[in-house]
Amino acid sequence: MLLDMPGQAPSHCGDCQIRHRAVCAKCDTDELQRLEEIKYYRSFEAGQTVIWSGDHMGFVGSIVTGIATLTQTMEDGRTQMVGLLLPSDFVGRPGREIAPYDVVATSDIVMCCFRRKPFEEMMESTPHIAQRLLQMTLDELDAAREWMLVLGRKKARERIASLLAIIARRDATLKLASLQGKIEFDLPLTREAMADYLGLTLETVSRQISALKKDGVISVEGNRHVTVHDMDTLLQEAGDDTDGGILS
Amino acid sequence: MLLDMPGQAPSHCGDCQIRHRAVCAKCDTDELQRLEEIKYYRSFEAGQTVIWSGDHMGFVGSIVTGIATLTQTMEDGRTQMVGLLLPSDFVGRPGREIAPYDVVATSDIVMCCFRRKPFEEMMESTPHIAQRLLQMTLDELDAAREWMLVLGRKKARERIASLLAIIARRDATLKLASLQGKIEFDLPLTREAMADYLGLTLETVSRQISALKKDGVISVEGNRHVTVHDMDTLLQEAGDDTDGGILS
DNA sequence: TTAAACCTTTGATCTGCGTCAAAGAAGACT
DNA sequence: AGTCTTCTTTGACGCAGATCAAAGGTTTAA
Incomplete structure (x- = not known):
């Protein structure tokens, strides 16, 4: 779950507006320009599976509107949701080819995507992005561990x-x-x-x-x-x- | 849980040997020298609490020998372990002052620590470290989510x-x-x-x-x-x- | 070797939540 | 408005795992 970074100009990333603060809150204009060049939009209807667990993942991106879930399913059908994706949340893993979970659109959603390769190349050359992603991932890790207490003991x-x-x-x-x-x-x-x-x-x-x-x-x-x-x-x-x- | 990076020389970090592959698998000699300069060792006995949830955390580091656990406890004493720390695993969060969980030594342990401030400064100037930490954190996130399935459905x-x-x-x-x-x-x-x-x-x-x-x-x-x-x-x-x- | 402290096993009983079943509500479409 | 579909509520019952209790092993220290 992401919070706005106070004091950051909110309209960094072109027509995505604040939606990409997740990725580029610290980017300078040059870097933003490069983000603009490799991004594109995708829409999914409620109930559609955006990514199947085990699939090759060609992109990373963030939710612009709507709600999606991250779920794991056992062979016999038992299902556990492992994440709730809200607008501005990041989807996908730099450096990971294979999706570890199903991503399912709970409502109609719009995502803003970056092809994985160029995004990763950009990460190499732009330290701020890796640092920002690290902070986001740490937040997600905290949320997951918080939830382990819920699932294990409550x-x-x-x-x-x-x-x-x-x-x-x-x-x-x-x-x-x-x-x-x-x-x-x-x-x-x-x-x-x-x-x-x-x-x-x-x-x-x-x-x-x-x-x-x-x-x-x-x-x-x-x-x-x-x-x-x-x-x-x-x-x-x-x-x-x-x-x-x-x-x- | 960390795996060795195949093809990486294993003896990067002075007398810690491979133990810091977590942090510096990609570091060059210069960076390693700087890591050497700010590091120090701490030992804890079995049963000792290394860090209390809510405490100010002055350092980050990794486990050199022994086993530690990450646990959360509710007011009434119900306890949930949210992570198992093995040798070479990383402890602490760059950018986080306050420890979110108890870290408890399950056996006698030795940790190799870095004061948080210099470590963070070094992260700023050394992109590889942030990238390496990101990969580690993504692994931990996967492990936590894997465990959510265990706790929720098994x-x-x-x-x-x-x-x-x-x-x-x-x-x-x-x-x-x-x-x-x-x-x-x-x-x-x-x-x-x-x-x-x-x-x-x-x-x-x-x-x-x-x-x-x-x-x-x-x-x-x-x-x-x-x-x-x-x-x-x-x-x-x-x-x-x-x-x-x-x-x- | 004996005692003391701790950890583990096993048994008996209880209970919260799952399972099965069926009857409402709320939207969605015609 | 009315029908269909999907979602939600409620009830009855059973069971997996919690709780309470006690005995058996293992380790540490004297």
Whole structure:
């Protein structure tokens, strides 16, 4: 999950606008020009698989609009989501030919892509890009490890609360809204996708959401729209200490 | 988990020998000299906490000998291991002041450290280091996501088999031994530590190891020494497709 | 060698979540 | 508006793994 770098001019990368702060927040004009030259756009419909695990990956890029997921599937069909990709998140690995996970579009999405080879060549000659990617990757690593605690030790109710807290925080960050008091947002995932993220079944997800509703922690209208009445209460339900470590 | 880079001279970093391939596999002599100048050694006894979560981290470094773990603990004491640190693995984050996890020495360990500031300055001026760290971090990210599948979807028996497979493979890699047929190794972890890694209780770990013994998949002498009779069988028990994706 | 501390195994019981099943709701299309 | 499809909720029941408890091994130190 990426945050804006405060103090950086936001309109670096041509018509992508701030979307590429992930890649080029520190680039100078020259480097940006070169990024412009090798980039192109691709769209995918909701439900489409962008990249199959094991495929050759010809590009890297970032999400411009929409939501995608990173998932792993076992032979017998058990599925675990290992990442949630939001606008501005980076997809793909410099130096890796083969995709390790499925990337699936959860909504309609637009991606801005760079062919892998030229991107890697550019990385060689532009230290800032490797440094920026390192910071992004460290953030992702923290998120993955945070999630290992959720999957390994938290109870169903705590897992739901953790997920809601993450989504709420992301929305709150983008809106620069207060973290205290009410927060509303639309769930970007179906119950089944939530279950795949949380290591639960969709029935358990549904039951726990109902329970949080009944206990007045949240309210839900029309399946997707959630209101968190009090963020602190939610974080307590998530079993997190104070800020939940969900920061960053 | 780091592998040797084939074709690289192994004795780059002075008296650390190959231990710093992690950091300097691509460094030229000049850069290595500078690494030598800012490095120092620290030892810790088994059971000691090297770094407390939330502490200010004055250094980065790598494990020279011994085993350490990266763990997260909830207020009520529930613990999840989020990483296993073996010799040559990197500890710490350039650009991060605060340690996000506890680092605990599982055995007596020796670390080779660099003060964070000079190391970061060196990263600025030495693109190869950032690129090398990026590759390492991507490997760690893959390992963490692999583990998310284990924690989210695998059954107790599969989890044990997955852990044994990882340890066996690491030993096999270091010994350049065949991956077919018998493999023997010593478990670097107590049952409790295994449980913390696997998101189980120590009783369940013990029971499942007994079951794998009874079913002839492994044999164990003296609590720690394990013999895997057939690696393919173990990988099947782990629920992994063919090679288990444990590669890398 | 004996004791003490620790780690591991095994048993009995309990429970949270998965599984199976069926009945609502909410969109999407005609 | 009405039908279809997809998503969600709720219920009943069973089981894998947690919890509680105690005994058996292994290691360390005296």
